[in-house]
Amino acid sequence: MEPHAIVIGAGLAGSSAAERLAARGWRISLIDRAAAPGEGASGNRAGVLRPLPSLDDNRLARLTRAAFTYALAHLQALTAAGLPLRWGQTGVLHLARDERHAATQQRVVAEQAPADGYLRWLDREAASELAGWPVACGGWWFAGGGWVDPASLCRANLARHGAAVQPYYRRQVERIERDGGCWRCFAGNGELIAAAPVLVLANAGEVRRFAAASHLPLRRARGQVSHLPAVAGSPPAIVVCRLGYVTPAIDGLRCAGASFAVDDDEAELRATDHAENLARLEFILPGYSRHFDAASLDGRVGFRPLSPDRLPMVGALADATAVDAACAASSPGELRRLPGLYLCNGFGARGIVWSALAGELLACLVDGSPPPLAADLVAAVDPGRFLLRGRRQRRAAGGPR
Ligand SMILES: Cc1cc2nc3c(=O)[nH]c(=O)nc-3n(C[C@H](O)[C@H](O)[C@H](O)COP(=O)(O)OP(=O)(O)OC[C@H]3O[C@@H](n4cnc5c(N)ncnc54)[C@H](O)[C@@H]3O)c2cc1C
Known part of the structure; x- marks a missing residue:
């Protein structure tokens, strides 16, 4: 053949x-x-690269671990080859949703003993210091993760x-x-x-x-990312996630997202989705979203192919x-x-x-x-x-x- x-x-x-x-x-x-x-x-400006561990190390956890490790090697090889890839290995802080989730995250680290460079547990103080902003819970720290410009x-x-x-x-x-x-x-x-x-x-x-x-x-799952104007040097300088995500500033903008609606074909940006993204941002970094107005944000809509x-x-x-x-x-x-x-x-x-x-x-x-x-x-x-x-x-x- x-x-x-x-x-x-x-x-x-x-x-x-x-x-x-x-x-x-x-x-x-x-x-x-x-x-x-x-x-x-x-075609988003940036998305998050990190795995998704679980207590029972289920198929999703094993697959995302393999995929994350493979992706890092691939991104490094493309960069070494001088190809025009934009990404930042800033680390990803995946904050716990609540204290119960924080306990589960801690158990995953204690029981699975991952390598430090792959996954560590950080308490609230350490997480706040890394984020450069006071956060409500501790979380997982993926030092090798980061953001990638997918296009x-x-x-x-x-x-x-x-x-x-x-x-x-x-x-x-x-x-x-x-x-x-x-x-x-x-x-x-x-x-x-x-x-x-x-x-x-x-x-x-x-x-x-x-x-x-x-x-x-x-199925197609509509998602809208909000673009937040960012002052140079302002926090966070890492990716922070908590039922949503916010990236570091990239060319003067952060990506915050993302809304999620199955079988919703609306291609235009919606202020309601920006408001949802700001609510997510507030959950991630309390007090951060008050600087933004959902009615005046820019962003991007995409359709995830969902199984x-x-x-x-x-x-x-x-x-x-x-x-x-x-x-x-x-x-x-x-x-x-x-x-x-x-x-x-x-x-x-x-x-x-x-x-x-x-x-x-x-x-x-x-x-x-x-x-x-x-x-x-x-x-x-x-x-x-x-x-x-x-x-x-x-x-x-x-x-x-
Ligand atoms: C809002 C949002 C946020 C996201 N955030 C993250 C994130 O943080 N981390 C992460 O890992 N992932 C994230 N994702 C998911 C990720 O972006 C998608 O999983 C990925 O882009 C899907 O890639 P794809 O190649 O399958 O689809 P696409 O990028 O949509 O590519 C499909 C291509 O097929 C072409 N095409 C379709 N039909 C035809 C045809 N008949 N003939 C010719 N061409 C055709 C289209 O033009 C298109 O270019 C996000 C997605 C969205 C929408």
């Missing part, structure tokens, strides 16, 4: 998949309806392997079809945009327009038409896959965290090399999981997914 793949979508998902495939010698035809990379959900990450990914990635911007794929061993992508006027043996669908919530992916339980279990969808797409509802498959290996068709999607609210590892996993699955994750975590992000017997029965009964 010719090592040539089409990737639809030049956001975090598509650019990461393209970069990892190109690193293995693949030629990539990258298609996006926008004029440049990172114009969709991946700059997309651009850096796509620039890394030079001419290996051929972009087709301002081209919307309306139809995909497989013919003669190749996937073909067509524009609305019937024009063939590109054809290749492998096709990676990384076009976020729009993927369900394609019949082969229409069964995926992917029901909040885990990404990375891997070969299963043939949903071949799944018999009466005796559905019980393991991913039993599912019939559509040849050459892959998904890199469902990044939800954590695309900055997922993208580098997801791109690497996707590339391993495409070229058959060993995946960078344990088998149960590969299965946890397999897009075929939504077609498995147990999950289908639970969904039909309205139970947990």
